[in-house]
Amino acid sequence: MALLAGVFWKIEILLQAIITNFLNSYICVTMVLENNIILKVPGSFMSLYANNSDDLSYLMLNASEMGCSDYIVQLSEPKIFITAFEKVVHMGNVRRSDRKIVMLPTINENLVSVNSKEKLLNVLSMKETSFIANVLLILPSDSHSECEIYDLITHKFVGPGEDSNEPVYLDKWNSCTSKFDKNVNLFPYDMSNLYGKVVKVAAFTYKPYVLLDIDTNITPRGRDGVDMRIVEEFCRWINCTIEVVRDDEHEWGEIYNNSTGVGVIGNVFEDRADLGITALYSWYEEYVALDFSSPFLRTAVTCLAPSPRLLASWEMPLLPFSPYMWIGLILTFIYASFALMIAKGFVMDSVFLTTFGIMVTQSQSESGLSSWRIRSVVGWMLITGLVLDNAYGGGLASTFTLPKYEPSIDTIQDVVDRKLTWSATHDAWTFSLKLSQEPLIKNLITLFRTNSAEELKRRSFTRDMAFGIEKLPADNFAIGEYITKEATLDLMIMLEEFYVEQAVVMMRKSSMYTNKINKLIGRLHESGLLLAWETQVSLQYLDYEVQLEVRFSRSKADVENIEPLALRHVQGIFILYAIGIVLSFLIFLMENFVYTRKAKKLQQNLSTSMTA
Ligand SMILES: *[C@@H]1O[C@H](CO)[C@@H](O)[C@H](O)[C@H]1NC(C)=O
Ligand SMILES: *[C@@H]1O[C@H](CO)[C@@H](O)[C@H](O)[C@H]1NC(C)=O
Ligand SMILES: *[C@@H]1O[C@H](CO)[C@@H](O)[C@H](O)[C@H]1NC(C)=O
Secondary structure (H helix, E strand, C coil): CCCCCCCCCHHHHHHHHHHHHHHCCCCEEEEEECCCCCCCCCCEEEEECCCCHHHHHHHHHHHHHCCCCEEEEECCCHHHHHHHHHHHHHHCCCCCCCCEEEECCCEECCEECCHHHHHHHHHCCCCHHHHCCEEEEEEECCCCCCCCEEEEEEECCCCCCCCCCCEEEEEEEECCCCEECCCCCCCCCCCCCCCCEEEEEECCCECCCEECCCCCCCCCCCCECHHHHHHHHHHHHHCEEEEEECCHHHCCCEECCCCCEEHHHHHHHCCCCCEEEEEEECCHHHHHHEEECCCCEEEEEEEEEECCCECCHHHHHHCCCCHHHHHHHHHHHHHHHHHHHHHCCCCCCCHHHHHHHHHCCCCCCHHHCCCHHHHHHHHHHHHHHHHHHHHHHHHHHHHHHCCCECCCCCCHHHHHHCCCEEEECCHHHHCCCCCCCCHHHHHHHHCEEECCHHHHHHHCCCCCEEEEEEECCCCCEECCCCCCHHHHCCEEECCCCCEEEEEEEEEECCCCCHHHHHHHHHHHHHHCHHHHHHHHHHHHHCCHHHHHHHHCCCCHHHHCCCCCCCHHHHHHHHHHHHHHHHHHHHHHHHHHHHHHHHHHHHHHHHHHHHHC
16 A cells, blocks of 8 residues: 555545535544545544454444444445444444445555445445435546546435435546536435335324224325324425335334344334334333434323222111221220129129110110119210210211212222232333332232233223223323223223323434434424324224213212112111011020920920829
8 A cells, every 4th residue: 555645645635525515514524444544624533444344333333422423434345334334323322313424435556446436336235225315425437537537426315216226426526626517415315305205104003193094085095193194294394105014913012132023113123114103102122222203292101990889888887987986886885884784783684785775875764773873874874875876877877978989099009909900902001111110110010911902892891900091192092992982981090190101203223314303393392283183183083982981080970979868878777687687586486496495395304203
């Protein structure tokens, strides 16, 4: 490599022109060079070289993480760079939508090698290159002249066809004049017009985010939804065409350890789709592998839990007093009986019956109150009985007029305490909670089960399961189709939210669409369109009755709260009464039986002794 210090190759002048005109707004440029090229330009550079893609990607990763994410490349095997670049994009944490790559031919003995040109053009046909908007190739021109002439080539990035690997001629640079021929923008793809480029969007039907397979009489394209409207608007803005990529079976899907994936997330991760939508939230595990747009919707996840039932009516007579009060009452009874017994001079005769009678305010016969000592004790007991009896009566009246319910399920703690399973069709519902260290949340995750939609529909009537739903910003709910209106009558929305999430659009790392879609989402927030869309979609496609039932599920009970006394209320008392009657009747029969036998025996004994 013959390099005379101070002598520039002509190509260096061209490179300097490109850097000053097009790359100067960036923090730092990475140079991957085989030859020593001297650049006299302001700005920072990082120079590195390796001759295989593993080593190169390792070096480039360091540079990229430091912000040097535009590249000037001059390698005899330029494909190595593209492979390394792809690795860096996936390994690194720095994301940039508009990375730029300039590729130069190699120079040997002051001559541009000929097969270098072919190798550079081959780069355009690599799949990895199709994900980079701005790739500039500097190729030696075929035209013979005194001066060195370079063609400036990029790929056909826009347009509807599958021909993005076709080279596109941009301009020409002549070393004698040091001038460009046409002075065009050498990095023309700023994503403002894609001329009908096909953008693949991974989605599945999940109301109200995405609806597919709608009757085309209702919506011409047969698809709708809040997320869908965002990408439709995106494509109206930058002139692209949407192609929906589906993996309905796996819904949200996931990324496996072996770098494959399924569902929406897998389709985006494996580049079968450019954009992923449908209620994708800012999950950490996905963030590591994919690009997120700015959030466009805030959702709160909670559950529809079985609503509390009316308490069984036989419990009602017990309700006016708390358990401690009942214990107090029994102690009072024992204590009062004891006092009466002492007052009577340690005579047990009908003490308990008298005390019980007094406590339920029964009058006492004159005969029992033989002395003033007994009278004063009984007098105080009568007052106590009066107070207790009135308190009980008041309590009983209120339990009869206000229906009493089981305790309701309002918080995460309630769900965990009762070991109530909560369920949905996919475990994406727990992605946001996975990394939590809180014991309560960990317990909550263990209670989650996935079930098929049919199973969920069946279980929505069995009162042994809660169902995940989402509360959306414009006051609508995302509820699975499996929750029917009939089921909602017996379900109630919980008070506490399990978690709050931000919905995003997912893309491949450093996707060229990220910047542009962020701008669009900013505009949508600004205009309030997102809230309007959510309301429109909800009114048009969601079951309005289910929405209303869920929204008012907590206030339903208030309406039917005060009601006249019905048989239902006193049923319990009658049950107790009936049990009492049956018991006393049985005891009566038994006594009768026992005593008649005794009497007979006695008679027999008597008659035998008489005859003897
Ligand atoms: C990458 O950077 C880290 C720290 O910033 C440094 O320790 C490491 O040696 C670098 N690796 C290479 C190959 O330069
Ligand atoms: C959008 O793309 C189509 C298809 O390539 C093209 O004909 C049309 O002119 C483009 N529209 C705009 C506004 O550039
Ligand atoms: C990757 O792993 C998943 C699940 O672990 C498996 O289903 C799939 O077949 C694997 N794919 C490949 C290509 O090994």
